[in-house]
Amino acid sequence: MTGLVTVLGSGAMTNTINGIVDGDVMLVIGSNTTETHPIIGLQMLKAVKKGSTLIVADPRRIKLCDSAKVWMQQTPGSDGALINALCHVIMRDGLEDKEYIAERAENLDAFKDAIADCTPEWAEKITGVAATVIEQVAHIFAKADRAGIYYTMGITQHTSGTDNVCALANLAMITGNLGKPGAGLNPLRGQNNVQGASDMGCAPTVFPGYQPCNDEANCQKFAEIWGTSLSSKPGIVATEMPDAITDGRLAGMWIMGENPIISDPNSNHARKAFEQLECLVVQDIFLTETAELADVVLPAASFAEKDGTFANTERKVQRVRRAVPPPGSALDDLSIINMVSSRMQGDNQDRYQGSSDSIYHTVPPFASEVFDEITRCWIAMKGMSYERLEEQGLSWPCPEPDHPGTPILHVAGFPRGKGWLSAITWNGPKELPDDEYPLVLSTGRVLYQYHTGTMTRRSPVLEESAPSPYVEMHPEDAEGLGLEDNELVRASSRRGMIQLPVRFTDRVQRGLVFIPFHYREAAANLLTNDALDPKCKIAEAKVCAIKIEKIE
Numbered sequence: 001m002t003g004l005v006t007v008l009g010s011g012a013m014t015n016t017i018n019g020i021v022d023g024d025v026m027l028v029i030g031s032n033t034t035e036t037h038p039i040i041g042l043q044m045l046k047a048v049k050k051g052s053t054l055i056v057a058d059p060r061r062i063k064l065c066d067s068a069k070v071w072m073q074q075t076p077g078s079d080g081a082l083i084n085a086l087c088h089v090i091m092r093d094g095l096e097d098k099e100y101i102a103e104r105a106e107n108l109d110a111f112k113d114a115i116a117d118c119t120p121e122w123a124e125k126i127t128g129v130a131a132t133v134i135e136q137v138a139h140i141f142a143k144a145d146r147a148g149i150y151y152t153m154g155i156t157q158h159t160s161g162t163d164n165v166c167a168l169a170n171l172a173m174i175t176g177n178l179g180k181p182g183a184g185l186n187p188l189r190g191q192n193n194v195q196g197a198s199d200m201g202c203a204p205t206v207f208p209g210y211q212p213c214n215d216e217a218n219c220q221k222f223a224e225i226w227g228t229s230l231s232s233k234p235g236i237v238a239t240e241m242p243d244a245i246t247d248g249r250l251a252g253m254w255i256m257g258e259n260p261i262i263s264d265p266n267s268n269h270a271r272k273a274f275e276q277l278e279c280l281v282v283q284d285i286f287l288t289e290t291a292e293l294a295d296v297v298l299p300a301a302s303f304a305e306k307d308g309t310f311a312n313t314e315r316k317v318q319r320v321r322r323a324v325p326p327p328g329s330a331l332d333d334l335s336i337i338n339m340v341s342s343r344m345q346g347d348n349q350d351r352y353q354g355s356s357d358s359i360y361h362t363v364p365p366f367a368s369e370v371f372d373e374i375t376r377c378w379i380a381m382k383g384m385s386y387e388r389l390e391e392q393g394l395s396w397p398c399p400e401p402d403h404p405g406t407p408i409l410h411v412a413g414f415p416r417g418k419g420w421l422s423a424i425t426w427n428g429p430k431e432l433p434d435d436e437y438p439l440v441l442s443t444g445r446v447l448y449q450y451h452t453g454t455m456t457r458r459s460p461v462l463e464e465s466a467p468s469p470y471v472e473m474h475p476e477d478a479e480g481l482g483l484e485d486n487e488l489v490r491a492s493s494r495r496g497m498i499q500l501p502v503r504f505t506d507r508v509q510r511g512l513v514f515i516p517f518h519y520r521e522a523a524a525n526l527l528t529n530d531a532l533d534p535k536c537k538i539a540e541a542k543v544c545a546i547k548i549e550k551i552e
């Protein structure tokens, strides 16, 4: 089954949500699971009730800490050092799964060299987590039959994000935790269909199914399927687009379902760039801050108003069915794309079939036809069909019509043959506090709001529960500045300034402040740093230097 490209840590759970309760140990690192993945969070709490041991690694005291046996409160951006030290202790104390490593892993010597000096004492200085605690966690994790790793943005939104993920893959591999129930390496994906978007090649370097576009054979294959010629040149990644605009390399953009004016780090810079575009098209279900800048706004239908499939975080492809017709002139995204593409091909006929009681898309090809094409493009979904999905979802790989799908990855082996143990050197965040900007800013989410709030802030119940922005600050830091709880303060970085109330809490450690990035009236991304991970180009949304001042 070559072509089933799933690089370790490529971003899908190796295991299942329901299987979380089967684990003996859970390491939750950089994931505020009960607030951001509440269903999965419940599953973790259920596992704890059943006797599973929970370990949390997070600079903030998140709710899961209350149920954890050990909470490691590391300095933001220090995970590479922490994970390397866990691996160091496991190898030092002979707790690794020697048989598994011999059979299934390679690059062991380089990996060993890389962690040789990563003693718990070394890591304590970087992470602030006591060496004895690192040793304790290493022993708990390595001695478990089934230990699962659960991570999200606290691990990835750093300039060292890719290295952090590779370090976690090392930890899972040396303890033999890939390919069995209740274990695995599990990035919890953020949106209902971000998995599906990745699977379909919504990245500038790959065709559907993670098939690299700079490979001649792949290019040929897709050119044949699509009946057109294709470029093998990788495109520009989204986080590099603002610079590409200001450099004159990018003149037009068509943004679908994103609100980068609020969600892009260093958004002053992003806004200036977007304003320079010759043509900006925004396709959204609401008139967002980004849509306000657009030359053309295309009103789209929401998930409940269209047909198709979503792939969830455990790679399960499920049917989505239209329950209600879209309002006004809104059309499902596929119909909009179909209309534009047929015009691009010189077909000026109006194929719009505007019958509001039709359960199908209004402009062909229909979602079911697109799905059939997907099954011809990617062997991992070859065995799927709308008929099969009618009854229940299927997890890829599902290469044959009678294949049951693959809830757990890597049971028999890895797609690349042996698993690669990476030699990781820890690198700290790009912008650290100094005299002028003495605090570390961390940004993230709260349960009741979703990202830029275009959807949740229109829901009165959700909005009432979390109506306004705030900055979480340790009381001792705040009192040092002569502040009172709930007082309006000024928060600024080298890139921007906002005003918002301060909230005293010891959920954050001293020197760290936390701002949810949901609120346009005090948009955290005016402050954040757009420094990128050199490998996967994710921005460092979890660490930048800011100052908080009293407003006189």
Ligand SMILES: Nc1nc2c(c(=O)[nH]1)N[C@H]1C(S)=C(S)[C@@H](COP(=O)(O)OP(=O)(O)OC[C@H]3O[C@@H](n4cnc5c(=O)[nH]c(N)nc54)[C@H](O)[C@@H]3O)O[C@H]1N2
Pocket (backbone or CB within 6 Å): 029, 030, 031, 032, 033, 035, 036, 037, 057, 058, 059, 060, 062, 075, 076, 077, 078, 079, 152, 153, 154, 155, 189, 190, 191, 442, 443, 444, 445, 446, 447, 448, 449, 450, 451, 542
């Ligand atoms: N309610 C709600 N749920 C959501 C979303 C939402 O907007 N609202 N968004 C969805 C999306 S797209 C995503 S990607 C996910 C994100 O889900 P999460 O990643 O869980 O959410 P965040 O709040 O960004 O950050 C997660 C945790 O990382 C911790 N953290 C910060 N810095 C570090 C660090 O250096 N190391 C470690 N180990 N931890 C650190 C933070 O304290 C926080 O507890 O949530 C999804 N679910």
Ligand SMILES: Nc1nc2c(c(=O)[nH]1)N[C@H]1C(S)=C(S)[C@@H](COP(=O)(O)OP(=O)(O)OC[C@H]3O[C@@H](n4cnc5c(=O)[nH]c(N)nc54)[C@H](O)[C@@H]3O)O[C@H]1N2
Pocket (backbone or CB within 6 Å): 153, 157, 190, 256, 257, 258, 259, 260, 263, 264, 265, 283, 284, 285, 286, 288, 300, 301, 302, 303, 333, 443, 444, 445, 450, 451, 452, 453, 454, 455, 517, 524, 525, 528, 541
């Ligand atoms: N500081 C900071 N910044 C961050 C993060 C962070 O932790 N800190 N997290 C980052 C992460 S992980 C993420 S995922 C991004 C999220 O950033 P965005 O994706 O920009 O945020 P959303 O508010 O989810 O925007 C989604 C838009 O899609 C629209 N939409 C919903 N359904 C449909 C549909 O069916 N069709 C169309 N066409 N549109 C639709 C919504 O109305 C909304 O405007 O933010 C990133 N930015």
Ligand SMILES: [Mo]
Pocket (backbone or CB within 6 Å): 190, 191
């Ligand atoms: Mo996300």
